[in-house]
Amino acid sequence: MKVLVINGPNLNMLGIREPGIYGAETYKDLLEYIRSYCENDGTDVSFYQSNHEGDLVDKIQEALGVYDGIVINPGAYTHTSIAILDALKSVSIPAVEVHISDVDSREEFRQISYIRAACISTVMGKGFAGYTEAIRILKEYRKTK
Numbered sequence: 357m358k359v360l361v362i363n364g365p366n367l368n369m370l371g372i373r374e375p376g377i378y379g380a381e382t383y384k385d386l387l388e389y390i391r392s393y394c395e396n397d398g399t400d401v402s403f404y405q406s407n408h409e410g411d412l413v414d415k416i417q418e419a420l421g422v423y424d425g426i427v428i429n430p431g432a433y434t435h436t437s438i439a440i441l442d443a444l445k446s447v448s449i450p451a452v453e454v455h456i457s458d459v460d461s462r463e464e465f466r467q468i469s470y471i472r473a474a475c476i477s478t479v480m481g482k483g484f485a486g487y488t489e490a491i492r493i494l495k496e497y498r499k500t501k
């Protein structure tokens with residue numbers, strides 16, 4: 357199974373500030389964590405991170421016919437982006453929304469997700485483990501198709 361893990365704005369800054377909310381580990385550590393899980397699991401994984409909404413839309417469109425599943429943490433675009441929602445809908449690739457923090461117990465504006473409507477599931481508040489949980493969900497979902 358080919359999975360694309362997409363991270364949105366500021367996730368490249370993980371571990372650099374606010375370790376209380378997002379942990380002390382870096383974006384590079386996150387990639388290593390997911391890569392090591394996928395090696396054991398036999399999942400073919402690729403990564404993409406951008407701070408730019410249009411680049412994220414482009415990458416989602418390019419995933420059509422290439423990937424079987426998308427794991428996406430859209431960062432703050434979660435709470436604002438109809439463009440990312442539409443891109444996910446346009447490709448119809450099964451996608452799981454991930455948040456490192458428990459967005460539902462934070463500020464009200466973080467409790468709104470425009471992306472969720474295009475995802476088969478959402479994992480939040482589990483730190484880095486949320487990404488591997490999302491890959492597990494995609495694999496299970498694929499078995500049912």
Ligand code: CA2
Nearest residue numbers: 366367369370373374431432455456457
């Ligand atoms: O909990 C999550 O994974 C978020 O998607 C992370 C986003 C935030 O805007 C969402 O509401 C929830 C933020 C990405 C990381 O931002 C940083 C801020 C300060 C220091 C390091 C990273």
